[in-house]
Amino acid sequence: MGLLSDPNRRRALISLLTRLNTPICLVCYMAGVAWFMGLAFEPFTLRTYMSENAMGSTMVEERFPAGERALATGREFAAHKKKVGGMPVDWLVKTMQARGLEVFTQSFSRTLPFPDENKERYMVKGTNVYGILRAPRAPRTEALVLSAPCSPGDNNQAVGLLLGLAQYFRNQIYWAKDIIFLVNEHDLIGMQAWLEGYHHTNTTGMDWSPLQGRGGSIQAALSLELSSDVITSLDLVLEGLNGQLPNLDLANLFYAFCQKIGVLCTIQGKLQRNDWDSVSGYSHAVQTMMLMVMKQASGRPWGDHGLFLRYHIEAATIKGINSFRQYKTDATTIGRLLEGMYRKLNNLLERLHQSYFFYLMPSLSHFVSIGYYMPAFGLLTVILLLRALDLWVQLATPPTRTEDGVADIEQSSPGVLSVLTPLVISHLTGVALYTLPIRFQEMAVEHFPVSETEAVVLTAIAVYTAGLALPHNTHRFLSGEGTEQGWRVLKLVAVLYLAVLLGCTALINFSLGFILALTLVPVAAFVTPHIPKVLSAFILVILSPACTLLFSVFFFQELQEMPVSFQDGWLLYLSVISQGILDHFLYGSLVYPLIALLVYPCWLLFWNILFWK
Amino acid sequence: WLFRVETTLNMFIYSSSFTYFFQDNAGQFFSSGHTNNWAVLVCTSRFWFNYRHVANTLSVYRSVKRLGIPDSHIVLMLADDMACNHRNPKPATVFSHKNMELNVYGDDVEVDYRGYEVTVENFLRVLTGRLPPSTPRSKRLLSDDRSNILIYLTGHGGNGFLKFQDSEEISNVELADAFEQMWQKRRYNELLFIIDTCQGASMYERFYSPNLMALASSQVGEDSLSHQPDLAIGVHLMDRYTFYLLEFLEDIHPASKTNMNDLFKVCPKSQCVSTPGHRTDLFLRDPGSVLITDFFGSVRKVEITMETINLTDPINAVNGELQKETYSYVDQLPVSEIIHQKPKQKDWHPPDGFILGLWTLILLVFFKTYGIKHLKHIF
Numbered sequence: 005m006g007l008l009s010d011p012n013r014r015r016a017l018i019s020l021l022t023r024l025n026t027p028i029c030l031v032c033y034m035a036g037v038a039w040f041m042g043l044a045f046e047p048f049t050l051r052t053y054m055s056e057n058a059m060g061s062t063m064v065e066e067r068f069p070a071g072e073r074a075l076a077t078g079r080e081f082a083a084h085k086k087k088v089g090g091m092p093v094d095w096l097v098k099t100m101q102a103r104g105l106e107v108f109t110q111s112f113s114r115t116l117p118f119p120d121e122n123k124e125r126y127m128v129k130g131t132n133v134y135g136i137l138r139a140p141r142a143p144r145t146e147a148l149v150l151s152a153p154c155s156p157g158d159n160n161q162a163v164g165l166l167l168g169l170a171q172y173f174r175n176q177i178y179w180a181k182d183i184i185f186l187v188n189e190h191d192l193i194g195m196q197a198w199l200e201g202y203h204h205t206n207t208t209g210m211d212w213s214p215l216q217g218r219g220g221s222i223q224a225a226l227s228l229e230l231s232s233d234v235i236t237s238l239d240l241v242l243e244g245l246n247g248q249l250p251n252l253d254l255a256n257l258f259y260a261f262c263q264k265i266g267v268l269c270t271i272q273g274k275l276q277r278n279d280w281d282s283v284s285g286y287s288h289a290v291q292t293m294m295l296m297v298m299k300q301a302s303g304r305p306w307g308d309h310g311l312f313l314r315y316h317i318e319a320a321t322i323k324g325i326n327s328f329r330q331y332k333t334d335a336t337t338i339g340r341l342l343e344g345m346y347r348k349l350n351n352l353l354e355r356l357h358q359s360y361f362f363y364l365m366p367s368l369s370h371f372v373s374i375g376y377y378m379p380a381f382g383l384l385t386v387i388l389l390l391r392a393l394d395l396w397v398q399l400a401t402p403p404t405r406t407e408d409g410v411a412d413i414e415q416s417s418p419g420v421l422s423v424l425t426p427l428v429i430s431h432l433t434g435v436a437l438y439t440l441p442i443r444f445q446e447m448a449v450e451h452f453p454v455s456e457t458e459a460v461v462l463t464a465i466a467v468y469t470a471g472l473a474l475p476h477n478t479h480r481f482l483s484g485e486g487t488e489q490g491w492r493v494l495k496l497v498a499v500l501y502l503a504v505l506l507g508c509t510a511l512i513n514f515s516l517g518f519i520l521a522l523t524l525v526p527v528a529a530f531v532t533p534h535i536p537k538v539l540s541a542f543i544l545v546i547l548s549p550a551c552t553l554l555f556s557v558f559f560f561q562e563l564q565e566m567p568v569s570f571q572d573g574w575l576l577y578l579s580v581i582s583q584g585i586l587d588h589f590l591y592g593s594l595v596y597p598l599i600a601l602l603v604y605p606c607w608l609l610f611w612n613i614l615f616w617k
Numbered sequence: 618w619l620f621r622v623e624t625t626l627n628m629f630i631y632s633s634s635f636t637y638f639f640q641d642n643a644g645q646f647f648s649s650g651h652t653n654n655w656a657v658l659v660c661t662s663r664f665w666f667n668y669r670h671v672a673n674t675l676s677v678y679r680s681v682k683r684l685g686i687p688d689s690h691i692v693l694m695l696a697d698d699m700a701c702n703h704r705n706p707k708p709a710t711v712f713s714h715k716n717m718e719l720n721v722y723g724d725d726v727e728v729d730y731r732g733y734e735v736t737v738e739n740f741l742r743v744l745t746g747r748l749p750p751s752t753p754r755s756k757r758l759l760s761d762d763r764s765n766i767l768i769y770l771t772g773h774g775g776n777g778f779l780k781f782q783d784s785e786e787i788s789n790v791e792l793a794d795a796f797e798q799m800w801q802k803r804r805y806n807e808l809l810f811i812i813d814t815c816q817g818a819s820m821y822e823r824f825y826s827p828n829l830m831a832l833a834s835s836q837v838g839e840d841s842l843s844h845q846p847d848l849a850i851g852v853h854l855m856d857r858y859t860f861y862l863l864e865f866l867e868d869i870h871p872a873s874k875t876n877m878n879d880l881f882k883v884c885p886k887s888q889c890v891s892t893p894g895h896r897t898d899l900f901l902r903d904p905g906s907v908l909i910t911d912f913f914g915s916v917r918k919v920e921i922t923m924e925t926i927n928l929t930d931p932i933n934a935v936n937g938e939l940q941k942e943t944y945s946y947v948d949q950l951p952v953s954e955i956i957h958q959k960p961k962q963k964d965w966h967p968p969d970g971f972i973l974g975l976w977t978l979i980l981l982v983f984f985k986t987y988g989i990k991h992l993k994h995i996f
Contacts, residue, residue: 058666065848142703178851180703347851351665351704 018397025394029387029529036383040518043377044289046280049370052256055358059257059348062264068343070168071336075233078164091154091189096133099167104174105135105185112197112212117442117589118456122579130189132198136219137173137183144182147219148349149319150342151186151195152228153308161324161335162230163187169339173346180350182219188308195308196591203315207592224254224349224356225319226342227308234332235324237268237275238341240368242320244310245587246594247300247513250318251356252363252371258320259368261344267333271368272296273325273564289366291563296364298560301515302580303595304587311591318356362514374514381510384521388503391529395496399489422490423497426612430605433471438600440467441585460585461578468550471608475615491533491616498609499528505602516595519556520603523547527607533616540614549603553580651765651806654915655758656681656691659740661772661781663696663732668852669843671699672713673771673813673859675721680866681767684914692743692758694730696782706850713855713863715847729756737787744768745798762803767811767912771859774814776837777822793823800826807900809912813858815840818894830900830907832880834858835891842890857889869909877904 007013042048054061077099084092093109100107110132119126138144150169152162170185188194197212202222240258242249255271262269270276272295279285299306307321324338362374441463448459502524510517527547531540545551557577561568568576587593658681660674678693699711700722711722730739742748743758760766772779778786799805810831812820817833824831834841834856843853844860855863861884869875881895881904897904 058664060666060852061846063846063848063853064851139703141701141708176706177708178704178706351851353664 021390022394022397025390029390032383032387032390033525036380037522039380039383040377041290043364043372043380044293044366045286046289046366046370048376049366049372052252052259052369052371054253054256054260056253056352056356057358058351058353059253060351062260062344062348064344064347066265066340066344066347068169068172068336068339070172071165071334071339074165074168074339075161075335076164077167078160078162081163081167082160085154085156085160090156091131091133091187093131093133096187100133100135100170100185103135103167103171105137105170106217107133107135108215108217109133110198110201110213110215112194112201112210114193114197114210114590116586118445118460118582118586120582120586121455121457122583125190128190128193130194130197132186132188132194134184134186134198134217135170136217137170137179137185138219139179139182140177142180142182145220146181147184147222148181148346149184149186149222149225149312149317150228150346151188151225151308152230153191153195154187154189155191158231159229160231161233162228165230165335165339165342166228168335169342172339172343178347178350181223183346184219184222191308192305192311193590195311199311199315208590222312222315222317223352225309225312225317226345227319227321228324228342229307229321230324230338232324232326234334235326235338236329236332237270237325237327238262238333238338239270239273239323239325240320241307241309241323242271242365243296243299243306244313244319245305245591246303246314247515248310248313249300249361249363250309250313250320251361252359253356254318254320255365255368255371256359257345257348258322261341261348262368265337265341265344267337267341268329268331269368270325271365272299274367276367276369289370293364293366293372295560295563297515297518298556298563299515300513301519301556301595302584303513303516303593304583305591314592316355364514377514378510381506381514381518381521384518384525385503385507387525387529388499388506392496392499392503395492395499399492399496423494426494426609427497427605429474430471430608430612431601433467433474433608434601434605437464437467437471437604438597440464442589457582458578461581464581464585465550468604471604472545472611474608475612491613494609494616495531495613498606498613501609502528502606505606509598516598519552520549523549523552524603524607527610531610531614533613535614537614544607544611544614548607549599553577650763651911652763653760654686654690654765654767654912655760656686656767656769657694657743657758658691658767658769659694659735659771660696661735661770661779663698663735663782665699665702665704666852667696667772668699668711668850669855670771671695671697672711672721672855674769675711675726676713676719676855676859676863677769677811677866678726679721679723680863680869681913684866684869684910685871686913686915688725688727689755690915691727692730692756693726693728694735694740694743695728696735697728697731704851712847712850713860715845715854727755733782735782737781737785737791740781740787741791741795744795744804746802746804758804760804763806764804765912766805766808768808769811769813770820771813771856774812774816774820776816777819779812779814779820789820789823792820793825796824796829797826800828807902807907807911811862813841813856813862817841821896824896824899827899828901829896830877830904831896833894834884834889836894839891858884858891858893861888866909866913869913871910871914873908873910875909877907877909880909 007017081092081095084095088095097107097109111130112132113127113129115127116125136147150166152166153159154163166185166187170183173179173183186198188198193210196208197210198215200206200208200210201212201215202218240255242255244250259269268275272292274288274292274295277285277288280289305311307323309319309321312319322342326332360371360373364372364377366372441460444463445456445459448454448463449456452459452462454462506517506521506524509520524547527544531544554573554577557580558568558573561573561576584593584596588596656678658674658678660670662670674693674695678691681691682688699705700709709722710720713719713721730743743756746758748757758766770779772781774780777790778788780786796808796810799808805828807828808830810821810824810829812832813834814820816835816837816839818836821829821831821833835858842857843855844857845854846852847854865880865883877897881893884893886892900907
């Protein structure tokens with residue numbers, strides 16, 4: 005007979021499962037964490053390589069000559085920007101037209117749900133300017149985008165380089181795709197308006213004027229951030245909205261050209277090291293990978309490129325960094341690197357699809373693909389499934405009562421109400437956490453001496469903390485309903501719910517799923533009403549999503565080698581929450597709704613179980 | 618006068634030995650047994666990054682034309698999307714050497730099968746001659762049993778197959794069967810098959826028809842490598858094997874006596890990185906006696922004779938005055954005939970009643986034989 009259909013074997017298996025459940029869970033957890041840490045170990049990673057045949061190697065002759073002229077254009081741009089006090093639209097239009105591009109503008113406006121204190125804006129109105137370089141002989145079916153955000157104060161050299169490249173590209177005849185040179189105002193908001201106008205979608209409720217000129221479907225995009233005349237290194241930023249990453253071939257292309265031209269290139273701002281077998285080398289790789297994990301988990305776009313990814317356009321941001329290093333690279337070399345990249349992207353026949361879409365990079369020349377990092381998450385989810393099986397077994401076997409002579413049947417199956425009520429109330433709290441902060445910010449501002457942003461954030465924290473008081477209130481509703489079976493059923497439901505939730509999250513945004521799993525899986529595995537209440541309540545709060553976020557903020561600052569004090573950290577934490585809420589309303593980031601509507605109620609269920617009477 | 622006899626005798630001996638000399642050479646002219654040359658040159662790749670395959674094929678095309686095979690005897694199959702590709706920085710050209718020394722596309726290239734017409738089906742139909750009647754002559758391989766054919770294939774291949782334009786493949790078995798069909802239909806005298814792809818030797822493993830000689834750029838398990846990248850154009854320009862083959866062919870002129878053994882030595886492993894291979898077991902002649910120009914050139918067979926031939930005078934000398942003939946034009950449109958038409962003669966049919974009567978008779982005879990009661994069932 006089969007393993008599971010033979011009752012003897014089944015009983016043996018089940019007893020094995022129940023006896024060894026805790027040890028297996030512990031082993032799985034440690035194995036998952038160890039696997040994750042081992043991902044950064046260089047022998048376990050693969051070297052990056054170009055997968056796209058059409059792009060081939062870096063076999064192209066770069067001849068861009070006009071770096072100095074580009075910088076002069078950048079200085080002119082800065083002067084006009086200061087004179088106008090914003091984006092010099094007329095000057096940009098005139099300059100782009102002088103370079104032979106078809107120039108169009110788009111105006112947009114957006115009122116933020118509450119003022120953004122980081123960027124000091126509330127009612128945003130702006131104009132995007134873009135010029136299209138038509139391919140001399142090709143039909144207008146495909147396009148490439150080069151963009152530079154217009155920020156008040158810096159990024160002038162990037163706009164200058166963009167205009168210089170536009171002039172140089174205009175003189176070449178080998179372009180098979182249109183090239184769109186975009187200068188967007190108010191960085192991400194302007195970029196979102198442009199992309200929505202280009203693709204005729206309106207997902208975030210922004211007001212924008214329709215685009216007069218279009219260039220075909222966009223195959224790839226690069227965003228430039230360059231604030232100094234000379235740089236020492238180029239940094240590549242890949243993480244986009246909701247943790248989406250561009251195709252690895254784009255990073256491979258960048259790295260290949262960096263090596264060919266001889267520019268120092270970094271990822272996460274960290275240089276590559278060759279000593280992977282030493283402890284410091286390994287920890288360096290771990291730090292780089294953890295930075296990428298943190299950035300991906302936050303779900304916010306870390307450059308203007310982040311918004312392209314949603315439209316299946318591979319995009320990356322290239323930042324020029326000027327640090328205290330002897331060897332400087334000038335603008336002509338950067339121009340040549342970009343020229344080489346665009347010539348190679350020009351050779352593409354299809355969208356980039358040959359290489360990986362899901363990966364982690366412990367350094368620019370090594371990567372870990374989804375097949376290698378998913379088992380780490382899988383090991384953590386196995387714990388949840390084991391716990392669920394254990395609970396199922398416990399629910400199936402009737403409890404043995406040896407004290408009374410009469411078999412005191414306490415098998416009253418828990419009413420659906422006793423399980424459903426905590427579920428419903430937790431989710432209602434989640435809905436409250438999602439909607440109340442924005443809705444009642446005016447009321448909060450009236451009653452408390454805080455600004456709107458602070459009102460929103462503090463309301464969120466208040467609702468979150470209020471949820472902690474729920475179990476006591478819940479039990480007032482259901483008088484003496486709690487049974488031994490009751491909390492087991494609730495825990496079974498909660499554990500399975502958490503497993504599905506984390507699984508789906510990890511598929512889309514592995515980093516977010518993994519970080520949540522790291523903290524929530526121990527909670528789910530070990531919470532019962534019978535463990536010491538005070539200590540476990542404290543641990544549960546520490547492991548709740550909000551505190552995970554707090555620790556992540558401190559950890560992130562540590563990784564970037566800019567550690568903060570507690571007060572600064574707390575303020576940073578509040579700003580992170582406000583940015584998260586803003587990201588959701590402005591660009592459609594899903595982290596805030598996920599945490600508020602799904603993860604937080606799930607955690608509340610476990611909080612309920614802890615305080616089960 | 619003895620001296621004059623001696624000189625005349627010397628001249629006689631000299632001229633007879635001359636004759637012998639020419640007759641010897643004349644004999645050599647006929648040693649291969651073919652009377653015409655054909656070439657089928659196929660590039661099986663398309664897309665910009667396969668520039669080198671088109672350049673390969675066009676280089677062989679140039680050599681073959683230079684050595685004498687005319688366009689009417691060359692079937693050139695190319696995707697032909699390189700010269701006018703939007704990515705070509707030098708439009709209307711295809712270069713085979715870097716620094717743009719040689720434009721193999723030129724002004725007089727004649728591509729017979731272009732673009733999506735380069736398919737396995739078309740290739741096999743060209744080889745076997747099974748083309749629809751509407752196919753123009755330029756697209757046909759009109760070879761006979763005295764034709765030497767050169768077949769050159771290049772593109773992306775694997776162990777036992779060759780990829781045709783990203784959507785289909787031809788296997789080595791199909792190719793061998795096509796050649797067998799050609800042999801049975803007596804469509805070639807001798808055939809030289811050259812293939813420049815990865816694992817090219819696998820394509821000639823299955824040949825089983827006589828008079829086939831095959832060369833490949835790499836063995837099974839090896840990749841054929843490309844030779845020259847051109848940074849200005851941004852692609853590889855040629856493959857190694859064809860590059861060195863072209864260098865070898867540059868030294869061949871229509872009268873050269875280089876034989877196949879030299880061709881086998883083209884591109885050793887030190888230059889090609891892959892190991893070129895060849896197969897001669899199906900070939901009836903010794904490769905050392907086969908000239909390169911037997912396949913790559915179209916050397917006209919010339920028979921030298923010392924006899925004089927009397928031609929009859931085509932003009933008849935007429936005694937007397939020349940006859941004056943009256944000439945008139947034929948009516949382009951015979952209007953008089955059309956207007957005054959005679960009635961059209963219809964074909965004669967037997968009268969209808971006769972046929973009906975005949976069938977009635979047959980039926981009656983039938984029912985008489987088999988009994989009248991059947992007739993009752995009918996009526």
